Amino acid sequence: MAVRTRLSWRWRAFALLGGLALIAGMWWWGFDFGQFLGGFNRSAVAEKQARLEADAATLKDENIRLRAKLAELESELNVTHGAQTTLSRQALDLQNENTQMKEELAFLRKLFSDTGKPGTVTIQRLTAEKDRDDVYRFSMLVVRGGNPSDEFSGQLTLLANVAAGGHNSTLTLPDDQPDTAPALLLKFKYYQRVEGTFRVPNGAQLKSLQARVVEPGQATPKATRSLNLT
Incomplete structure (x- = not known):
């Protein structure tokens, strides 16, 4: 007559869990290895993602710098335009004043020449x-x-x-x-x-x-x- 050793239910549960863990590990390793063989590398993807994020941050900083430069140039352009407008107006005023002074000078010369006796x-x-x-x-x-x-x-x-x-x-x-x-x-x-x-x-x-x-x-x-x- 053969004697069989019966394992307690606890040991059976441990054995079952160990088998399941082994199967899950083999499946995950096989899945990851399959992705690697198929051209999908997690580390390469992570590295590329990090590089893209760094490039995006650089482009964002460059965009901010260019916007600031554009605002500065627009401000300088407005100042220049305002200065040109002021100078043009001043030049026109001086031209009108010069014309008026010439007319008054001609008028005074004629007036003095036409004036009567001294003291009038x-x-x-x-x-x-x-x-x-x-x-x-x-x-x-x-x-x-x-x-x-x-x-x-x-x-x-x-x-x-x-x-x-x-x-x-x-x-x-x-x-x-x-x-x-x-x-x-x-x-x-x-x-x-x-x-x-x-x-x-x-x-x-x-x-x-x-x-x-x-x-x-x-x-x-x-x-x-x-x-x-x-």
Whole structure:
């Protein structure tokens, strides 16, 4: 009679698990080896992936650098364009100013040549226009004829005829507005440009303006010029 040794269920379970582990290992090794033989290498793929990620990071950094450079170039271009625009405008302003100065020089030369006896004072180019609400700006050129050796001293008096609400009134400057006195003082040898502003009553319109050159102590104006705006 043969005697068989019976293994306990625990040993059988261990043996079963060991067999399964061995089979799984052989299957995995066979699968990996098969991929290697078929041209699929995990380490090579991982290396290639790492290289691609490094290239992507490099390209990203390069993209950021190029964007910053582009922004810098755009900023420089805007500054250059703005400078060119400013220079063009300044050149045009200087050209217009130069043309105006040439015209004024020609005008003064003709004016001096046409002026009467020495000592004669005339008012030329009297203008007046609305500067803003209830404020008018005036300008004129006071010229002295001949070839004087001394300076002329005096003052301008302005008579502004204004209309408001169907009624006319006259402003006498600088008496009615003492703050205009400095702009109306005259002290020159050949000519003096006079510019300034004065106020009118609320809603009033300037109808006419008369300028008078007065010498100290003299009641009779040295020169008079009138301007009608109606």
